[in-house]
Amino acid sequence: MQQEHLFKVLVVGDLGVGKTSIIKRYVHQIFSQHYTATIGVDFALKVLQWDNDTVIRLQLWDIAGQERYGNMTRVYYREAVGALVVFDVTRASTFEAVLKWKDDLDSKVTLNHGRPVPAVLLANKSDQIACQLPKLDSFCRENGFLDWFETSAKENTNIKEAARCLLEHILNNE
Ligand code: GDP
Numbered sequence: 170m171q172q173e174h175l176f177k178v179l180v181v182g183d184l185g186v187g188k189t190s191i192i193k194r195y196v197h198q199i200f201s202q203h204y205t206a207t208i209g210v211d212f213a214l215k216v217l218q219w220d221n222d223t224v225i226r227l228q229l230w231d232i233a234g235q236e237r238y239g240n241m242t243r244v245y246y247r248e249a250v251g252a253l254v255v256f257d258v259t260r261a262s263t264f265e266a267v268l269k270w271k272d273d274l275d276s277k278v279t280l281n282h283g284r285p286v287p288a289v290l291l292a293n294k295s296d297q298i299a300c301q302l303p304k305l306d307s308f309c310r311e312n313g314f315l316d317w318f319e320t321s322a323k324e325n326t327n328i329k330e331a332a333r334c335l336l337e338h339i340l341n342n343e
């Protein structure tokens with residue numbers, strides 16, 4: 170029998186890091202230089218045939234406009250089972266904000282039994298020249314990220330891989 174899962178996954182990070190672009194690339198296979206930032210929360214649904222007997226309905230929650238405040242309301246986080254935390258490799262300030270986003274996530278939502286929601290770090294715009302960054306392997310270990318991926322929404326690099334990594338952990342948490 171087919172099993173169907175519905176997973177709510179949040180995409181967070183500072184303004185302009187590429188959250189909307191990553192979602193559009195992953196869900197609709199498109200990239201554009203210009204997405205008008207609609208204010209509020211936006212959803213995209215990606216349906217994945219994970220294996221022969223598992224279908225995943227992945228609900229990706231985008232944010233717009235509220236990034237500038239650096240945190241979101243509990244309503245936005247409610248029932249999330251995973252998160253993609255995005256920064257822009259060309260802007261150090263967006264990397265510095267990553268821990269603020271991770272703290273906001275962990276303080277507002279947990280899985281059953283109080284375990285933290287699994288989060289994957291995305292170093293986006295990897296098609297551009299990166300600024301100086303610390304070693305991301307140890308950064309992830311120390312700060313509770315599952316893993317990190319160098320992504321490019323523009324060139325379609327590593328987005329599927331990052332989503333797969335997160336989904337594997339989410340399925341293991343079920
Ligand atoms: P958001 O505010 O986090 O949703 O960021 P957007 O998705 O709106 O992207 C902000 C800008 O960065 C847009 O001009 C995008 O075209 C651009 N952008 C997003 N991802 C990439 C990428 O991987 N590479 C490059 N070069 N530009 C990107």
Ligand code: MG
Nearest residue numbers: 188189232233
């Ligand atoms: Mg956006």
